Amino acid sequence: MVNIIIFGPPGAGKGTQANNLVNDFNLFKVSTGDLLRDKIKKKDQLGVKIKSIIDRGLLVKDDIINDLIESILSNKNYFNRLIFDGYPRNFNQARHLDILIKKYYQKISFVFNLKVDHDVIIGRIIGRLICSNCGLTFNEFSNPSTKENHQCHISFLQKRTDDNEKIARNRLETYTKETLPVLNYYQNQNLLYEIDGMSHIHEINKEIRRIIQSLET
Numbered sequence: 001m002v003n004i005i006i007f008g009p010p011g012a013g014k015g016t017q018a019n020n021l022v023n024d025f026n027l028f029k030v031s032t033g034d035l036l037r038d039k040i041k042k043k044d045q046l047g048v049k050i051k052s053i054i055d056r057g058l059l060v061k062d063d064i065i066n067d068l069i070e071s072i073l074s075n076k077n078y079f080n081r082l083i084f085d086g087y088p089r090n091f092n093q094a095r096h097l098d099i100l101i102k103k104y105y106q107k108i109s110f111v112f113n114l115k116v117d118h119d120v121i122i123g124r125i126i127g128r129l130i131c132s133n134c135g136l137t138f139n140e141f142s143n144p145s146t147k148e149n150h151q152c153h154i155s156f157l158q159k160r161t162d163d164n165e166k167i168a169r170n171r172l173e174t175y176t177k178e179t180l181p182v183l184n185y186y187q188n189q190n191l192l193y194e195i196d197g198m199s200h201i202h203e204i205n206k207e208i209r210r211i212i213q214s215l216e217t
């Protein structure tokens, strides 16, 4: 029984690795990006506000994120079975997560930092395609959807509106300024594991699984 954080810059492959680990360890994925995109689909006032923040590559306000996370951590069905993808994204969120973790008698067992060169990231983001039916992520150049790795029709494959070069550069800047410093917070708690995010998807998955299996109690 573990709660895991997948950490790394935008386009590092957090979602892809999280999806694999969900299957490997029977976890529930919490992607704050996906939860926010669900809110945008409602097209109400809050959705419009969230879209305008995301499309500038900035962070959505912490209180919106904190509420989303509390509704999940308080759900007994997911007790110590969560994998956080793209959260926490600044110090405030990391501190608030600790408060909620204590409140609901849970623990964070691992923080995996996917390290990827920033020049590679832009290519990954620009080529990203997401299946709107099953949620899997592909890349037109490096990891295309094929009959072998994907069951859904190709018409489900979509690009995110923030996956263009200009917004990607803003997202990277936001990451460097606000998110990257959070790594120290987890390093100080001895929860941090550095992962080479440049190697092959399956190799990364193997490495993460190896670490979890060697230390899981």
Ligand code: ADP
Pocket (backbone or CB within 6 Å): 009, 010, 011, 012, 032, 033, 034, 036, 053, 054, 055, 057, 058, 059, 060, 061, 065, 085, 086, 087, 088, 089, 093, 171
């Ligand atoms: P990526 O990390 O690849 O950029 P995500 O889907 O995780 O993609 O996030 C998309 C956008 O949603 C971010 O650029 C940000 O605007 C917003 N977002 C996601 N998670 C958070 C969070 N925890 N706090 C604030 N904003 C967030």
